[in-house]
Amino acid sequence: MLQLSGAGKRFGTKLLFENVNWLITPDERTALVGANGTGKSTLMKILAGNDSHEGGLDYGVMHVTKGMSIGYLPQDGLSLSGRTVFEECLSVFDELRAMETELEGLYAALAELDPESAEYQTAADRFSEIDSRFSANDGYALDVKVGTVLSGLGFSKEDWQRRTEEFSGGWQMRIALAKLLLQKPDLLLLDEPTNHLDLETRNWLEDYLRTYPKGFILISHDRYFLDVTVNKIIEIWNKNIHVYHGNYEKYLTQKAERRAQLENAYKNQRDQIEHLEAFISRFRYQATKAKQVQSRIKELEKIERIEIPEDEPVIHFTFPQPPPSGRTVVEVNHLSKDYGPKQVLKDVSFTIDRGDRIALVGANGAGKSTLIRMLSAQEGPTSGSIKLGHNVLAEYFAQDQYKVLNPEARMLDDISGTAPKIAQTELRSLLGCFLFSGDDAFKKLGVLSGGERNRYALARILVSPANFLLLDEPTNHLDLRAKDVLLEAVSSFTGTVIFVSHDRYFIDRVATRVFEVEGGHVHVYPGNYEDYLYRKENGQAMSGALPSSNGFKPPAAVIAPPPVPEPVKEAKDVKRVNPIKLKQMQDRFWFLEEEIPRLESSISTTETALGSFTTSEETHRLSRELEALRAQHAALSSEWEELMVQLEEQSAVL
Template structure:
């Protein structure tokens, strides 16, 4: 379908890659990865035809259609959202008129004439195209894609220029998905998507009937959509089978092999150079010396790129807060007639790592601002516990930075006890290296300043950290640094993120914000999805055998009808059983502690608060006990 042979590309004087050979097939499902500045986006532009190679060749199949989505910069105007998306079918709609013309022509022509044969061939070609695009179902196709990407029906009639840059990119993505090019090229397609739309796009790409190549810094997204990884590394293209996790393992093995080959070559070169140096002046050894000089000249030197330094950074541990960090009671928030949140109640305990999830516009950012005490509720209360110090990281945190301050000076003033070397390593993990650290903050882009603001917060955190989209503008390396730092943090964290890998690696509870309420789920995002899909009740229900026909059945027959779980689902049940067994004693301890506190009267309000907390904990304990019983039964049936 498309082939690059001995491709080479430079960016100014910098060589991005050379000797690139890539055969892109009709079933290509590839993730393009590599460090920042290695040329991933440039390579995608070359394949799309928006840039050219400096050396080598690229050949395309005749009639190959390519769709390309850049990271940003697209602006649409002049039509409604629905009209803009429907415009991709203009050529198909024109074919409908051509088909009517061909039908009339076929009725008039002599069936044995060459004109008739040509018209019949074209009729068949047009008919196949219309069938492929499902001509009479175009409106439904547009509606399905727009709905999947988060556009409400009210949005369909709005003009495209009314939408922000992120939503404009969603419209552009919708057009590409509807167009279904033979080769789809997506550069960071999840940058402007929330979790729900990412999940929808994952399913869409899994079922995409044609080829696609995508760049993404979302590990989970890569793992569930691609079956091959192409890495730009050491100025070459390297190919790996499988998703991102398999790529990481295979890359470690490949680097080990490379280092072994490099060491062997280095030893051989040293041997040759030592022989030449020792016997160069001896006439009797001239032939052997010349032979070794020629061998030395023919050796193609193995280059080992500098390994990126692994950054390990730990939060300075904050002062300990009270057990209850934040208590929300009957919280409501409205803007004029628009009700965002209504009668919300929950408690955040010390050490919680809570992920806020929900569709865009559900009220996640509003809730997190109220929890940080930066915004007042319309009614109800948000009460911080004893010795709680909160710190809030906003999506546009860069706006509060001093534009005249130099980066290294600014971060050093925030953490006077942290060594300059450690600060520079941390900044390097967030893609600021060399002279970048001496730049004034005002000259950085919005994304760069947000990255810096996140690094700055890591060096002096409070004991209750609230993060709104902390992984935006971070690459895989910086995300890992942030994830490891928060895992080791002894304080309490509440965060909004659209990165599945980040949420699964961090969250101990998930708060779902939707329809004006907040629903609490224990565990990480996988646990949350599992419970949303029915949890243990759904699995136990699926294990029940269908009613047997009215015939004589042996006593052991029901066991034979038990549905066997696949290993993944079985492991989920086993893990969930362990979680419930560990969680119930913890809740029992909390109940005991609250009951002890209740025995000492402090105030009517405090007594009421403790009574409500005890009731909530007992309900949670009862639900866990019920879940534990059902899972235990389900697992016992699997052993029969």
């Protein structure tokens, strides 16, 4: 179908890959992975025949089967104009539409010609031939095909008749994707197709690709998307490609096993080399051993040395563990938001508690970013109230955070201004973790790409002691490995997080509650995205039991449905305590408010330490310590809840 033989490519003086041999079959369902800068998009362009840089491949050849059709979707840069969305999509069927026009002409001619004439017979034969080809290619269902794909990609029927130039870049890419899916080429090449899609649209595209009748190769930083769509992984690593069979999850396991095998082979070879070198060194000057020495010298020269390349640099960071906030972080009451005649949110009420990690989900335009901007005080509500709790320090990260950065500021100067009390050596180390090493720290922010500036904006958050993070698309512009690091950092963060993400895997691993923004309302679901889908299908928002199959057990204090309150006793039935006892209860209550978050931080630290094996004795010690901390946390949490009830009762008496 398509084959690369001895393929190599340079980008300036940098060698991206060489000696690549890859046979692409008609049923290819492959993901192309690798660190940023390894050449994934370049290789995709070469396969598409669209790489004009220095004439495509620098080495080797590419063979393409004659008549094979290839469809390519780049990451961005496409701009369509001059037609409506529906007409633009119908344009991929120009050949079939020409047939349809000819059929209409032939039908009109047959109505006028003499059935006994030779012209009638010729027209009838032509009509039959064209009609058979038209029907075989589903020509009578073109409008249905276009409508199905446009609806699946999130276009409303009102959008179908809008001009393409009215849409933003992200929606333009959706139109281009729709055209490719309608064309159904023999090989579909998709470079980051999920970049501009919301969760619902990604789910639709997953289903579409699972049943796609031909081959496809895709690049994506969405781990869940890869897990459910591909059965082979091609990794560009160490300037070559490495093949792994299975989805992304299996690739990670196989890669670890391959790395372990390589390290074992390297160690064995080093032992062999050291043994040979020791023999040569010991007997080099003994005439009786000259023959054996020469034999070992030749053996040493023949050894093909195994090399273990260094792992690609990965972003390593941990959110600073912040000072604890009050138990209630945010109270939202009867919130509404209008933009002129358009009402985005109406009469929304909810509470966010300390330790919540909340995912905001919903279709594009539903109001997720609007809600998170209001929670971060970037804009105010039309009506209703948003009240932050005691000692809440909020930090907001926008999906276009880089736009608020000063393009003339140098990176190190800018982050130093944000954190004047932190030494520059520490800040340089932090920037190095985000792949800004050496002289990169002195670059002006304006020369960085959008993705690099967003990466830098994430680094700035680390020097802030906020205990309430509001993250709007934090995973944009991060590769798969960087997303995993961010995931672990957010998971171990002891503060409160509310975030918008279209990455299914990230939401599943991080979220303890899901807030669905739909039709101007917010529906609350406990659990992660998997739990949300289950409950939504069964109409169980904040009620019912979680499905046992996923193994998820929500922490009772964070995400469990609020218990039905017991009837409050009348004030006359509650015994009033003396003022000294009441003061002791209040002091104990506020002590627990501070102590419980510290215990949670200690538990998180101990769990992290357990993940790094040192000795079996240390592992046993940490396990016992963790068990004791958890027991203490449970006891203090129970005491805190009991004191809260008692103090509320005393308040009613007073």
